[in-house]
Amino acid sequence: MQTETWHSPVGLTHDAGWELDVRRTLPAPPSEIWQRLLAEWLPQWLGLESVPQMVGAPVRRGGRVHGRVIGCHVGRRVRLRWTPDTLDHETVFQVTLQEAPESLGRATILEIHQERLLGAAERQGLLDHWNLVLDDVVAAHGRELAGGRLDLQG
Known part of the structure; x- marks a missing residue:
């Protein structure tokens, strides 16, 4: 008996609809990034x-749920069911922090993961958006390390 295989387009899953992943490396320890992530960035x-x-x-948002x-693993991952302003449906949004390999220093x-698209x-559209957001985080973090002010776009 021959089984049929299904080849999906990039970003399409069998059970979570369309999804995306975007990641960047920041020159700071996870504990510092986690604090900024929860207090400011997210x-x-x-x-x-x-x-x-x-x-x-x-x-x-505005007093409304x-x-x-x-899901939450403090210091490492937060996962939300969330309806973005730009969409009329709920998505699953997750941010994960992982210590980078030693070769990259401290x-x-x-990583941003979003599914149910x-x-x-x-x-x-969301992939382009999150790439710009994380590029801005990296640039702003670099300016901050160089002595400037951290000012992020959202």
């Missing part, structure tokens, strides 16, 4: 009041 990027570190906690924390790999065009 609220700004996602348009939320805050991002709690407790599974089941709501995430709010716009998602929930569905650095952290920051409805099509290739939606995926590409």
